[in-house]
Amino acid sequence: MKKEKMSLEENEIPIREGVFVFPDHEEGSPHLVGGKCKACGDICFPKRILCDECESEEPLEEVLIGEKGVLNTYTVVRLGYPNFDLPYIMAIVTLPESDDLQVVAQLEDCEPEEVRIGMPLAITIGKIKTDFSTGKDVIAYKYRPVRD
């Protein structure tokens, strides 16, 4: 079992504040920070202020999601911005927590040849690019194949 990253190092910055959390214990999993509507139960990512699926005026509450997912589709990006290491696999991951809930993320620990739409995935955290203005690694949520 791969040890998940537990926190940021000196030379790292997160892609955004508040979109993902590190595992809260050694054997735990990272999570995405979604928004849940108390009225209709819909979950979105990233978290909105108000629900887009119903008319409730109550602010969404934070909910941790995204530990597991299924590969909806992918592509191998061979021409990208210069601060990304090419090529990389970009994916749309379908999450089970709500209807029609998808997230885009890079795939890690995976060769293009072994990628299959429908394959089960698990969240992980890692570098997605370099921040050229500071020289630091940009850290974000990623997904990796679940291997039995």
Place this chain on the structure above:
Amino acid sequence: MRKVSIVGAGMIRFGKFPERSIEDMGSEACLSALKHAGMKHKEVEAAFAGNIGHPPNVAQRILDVIGVSGVPAFNHENACGAGSSAFRDAYVAIAAGVYDRVLVIGVENMTSKMKGLIPVDDGANLMVDMGVVAPAIFALMANRHMEDYGTTPEQLAQISVKNHKHGALNPFAQYQKVFTLDEILKSDMISDPLTVLQCTPIADGAAALVLTSEEVSGQYTNKPVQVAASVFLSGRGKTGVGTATMEGCIRASGEAYEIAGIGPEDLDVIELHDCFSAHELMAVEDLGLCPKGEGGRMAVEGVTALGGKIPVNPSGGLLSKGHPIGATGVAQLVELVWQLRGECDKRQVQSARVALAHNGGGVSAGIEPGAMSITVLTR
């Protein structure tokens, strides 16, 4: 609401003109459209401009060059849908009775600022920050389409073969050059399965339209083109339609057909937003030209080619004509006005009477277009 006509259309050839300013390109397109309309510059009551990459007051700066200072001018940013956004507001203003004679301008100079991928500022969009560059968006959708419907890389590339063949007949196109299926498939892979010849080039250019109320259109032409429907909307965060289709296109075209009182079977010619071959693949389906999943087959069978049942992108589309962002939505309408007036020479769709333009821009919360425009024109 009053009816709105288009009485003049003009554009400059799209291409790489890093030295040409937006005032230079925009004024040439405006004067060409005014000449086409037979309208004097001092008759223009207002202007709407689409542009995304230039300093403020684009419309005013162009109007000043052509001697139309002092009139109300409105500047629209809406990603690749900026030109249609400007058109839409011009249409609404005339329909509402505010103005009778309006200029719509689309203009962009990209090659002086960038190469290859269109840069997006860090922090503007989480999806882009994660690494979803523009070709990747459509590559993601293409791969899902292949999974769901068995679409092949060859079918996808055939769309680009067709549009380049059309563009070779268009003196206003950036690339007036045909490519074989093999050349397109073997060109550099950008984001699987999209090769570079299935991606629109960056370009510079300008296009303009002269819109009037139907009441005054007769002062300028006996061949006015009517705006039968103009629908503009934003993509939804959640769509429920999956990733190989665009809910915004289905919704916008459905509304447009209803307003115009037509169905997709009534269309004679279409200009659609083929920023990548995969976008045309999905758009022909989402516009209702064929059942879902048959877009690839349509391209291979020549249904969407000039001479086919429903020609799509006779201008060469974004793939061959080029895609100077703010100019694109306006240039699509310029082509359709010319088509409906029978002024397209070698690429003319015979007896075209009903035309549709499809222009999308950016991404919304999901993988849907940020902006989606559908316009139906008739003569």
